[in-house]
Amino acid sequence: MSWMRGRYGTICVCASSALVVTGCCVERTASTCPAPVADSYRRPEPIPSTAPLAAPRQYAAPFAANAIALDGKLDEGAWASAPWSDDFVDIEGTARRPPTQHTRVKMLWDATNLYIGADLAETDLWATLTEHDDIVYRDNDFEVFVDPDGDTREYYEIEVNAIGTIFDLYLPVPYRAGAKANHDWNATGMRVAIQLDGTVNDSRDTDRGWQIEIAIPWTVFTPVSDSPPAPTYQCTARPPNTGDCWRINFSRVQWTLEKQGISYAKVAGKPEENWTWTPQWIIDMHVPQWWGVVTFAPPADQTKESFK
Numbered sequence: 001m002s003w004m005r006g007r008y009g010t011i012c013v014c015a016s017s018a019l020v021v022t023g024c025c026v027e028r029t030a031s032t033c034p035a036p037v038a039d040s041y042r043r044p045e046p047i048p049s050t051a052p053l054a055a056p057r058q059y060a061a062p063f064a065a066n067a068i069a070l071d072g073k074l075d076e077g078a079w080a081s082a083p084w085s086d087d088f089v090d091i092e093g094t095a096r097r098p099p100t101q102h103t104r105v106k107m108l109w110d111a112t113n114l115y116i117g118a119d120l121a122e123t124d125l126w127a128t129l130t131e132h133d134d135i136v137y138r139d140n141d142f143e144v145f146v147d148p149d150g151d152t153r154e155y156y157e158i159e160v161n162a163i164g165t166i167f168d169l170y171l172p173v174p175y176r177a178g179a180k181a182n183h184d185w186n187a188t189g190m191r192v193a194i195q196l197d198g199t200v201n202d203s204r205d206t207d208r209g210w211q212i213e214i215a216i217p218w219t220v221f222t223p224v225s226d227s228p229p230a231p232t233y234q235c236t237a238r239p240p241n242t243g244d245c246w247r248i249n250f251s252r253v254q255w256t257l258e259k260q261g262i263s264y265a266k267v268a269g270k271p272e273e274n275w276t277w278t279p280q281w282i283i284d285m286h287v288p289q290w291w292g293v294v295t296f297a298p299p300a301d302q303t304k305e306s307f308k
């Protein structure tokens with residue numbers, strides 16, 4: 001790993017990966033960073049076709065000092081110590097039209113789980129897909145992307161709609177590098193709770209939104225060993241050590257709807273909107289290089305003293 005001055009200030013570049021992280025880069029030790037497998041397994045690094053116009057957003061997730069009741073509510077107990085993120089922006093950045101409905105997230109962690117809370121304003125709650133591993137982004141959804149070691153490969157995607165249907169998949173490399181996404185991969189042990197503030201699939205009223213609470217066991221973030229190409233480099237501890245940072249982004253897919261009976265239908269020919277926590281600068285979530293940086297912080301009451 002080396003440190004250098006870049007366009008966004010001090011950045012670090014981890015050897016044997018394309019990781020470029022602003023502000024947060026933890027020296028990885030031999031115990032957390034096993035040797036990479038033979039270089040012959042590695043493919044050419046997929047280079048993004050766009051350049052970011054700003055540094056990725058960052059978030060310090062406090063360690064949850066207390067147990068979390070998974071009920072879709074994000075204001076009680078340990079959640080009170082987790083700050084809200086900045087509001088989501090258009091996937092291509094702030095130069096594009098701002099989202100018409102706000103979205104924000106917060107995160108916590110403990111020895112067992114990564115916790116994600118999402119708050120989505122929504123005037124028209126709508127969801128149709130009901131089977132696990134349906135292509136959930138064909139509905140309005142909330143999406144999580146996690147690349148623990150930030151090497152832009154062996155990463156995880158989880159999508160959920162307003163009625164709790166899950167689409168979870170694993171990618172050995174991004175699509176543009178030849179990936180065949182593994183839909184059979186499941187986030188085993190993940191729990192999701194949703195709190196609706198309104199009525200789903202009922203267009204006769206105006207809804208207010210939905211909140212999602214997700215607990216993802218650290219064991220979920222295990223590369224699929226028989227998914228070619230072989231896992232290359234897992235430079236992270238699971239659970240993470242305090243101060244570690246992972247590359248994560250969140251996306252919200254939003255379709256334009258019209259009333260159909262008492263429910264809704266998509267407006268034909270109208271593409272979806274994509275709103276993200278940190279911009280991708282292109283309409284493509286599968287550019288892990290531009291995902292945000294989540295640092296695993298101590299409990300909030302220790303943060304001021306021990307974590308900077």
Ligand SMILES: [Ca+2]
Pocket residue numbers: 147148149150151152153154155
């Ligand atoms: Ca990875």
Ligand SMILES: [Ca+2]
Pocket residue numbers: 133167168169182183184185186187
């Ligand atoms: Ca799956």
Ligand SMILES: [Ca+2]
Pocket residue numbers: 123124125198199200201202203204205206207
């Ligand atoms: Ca409604």
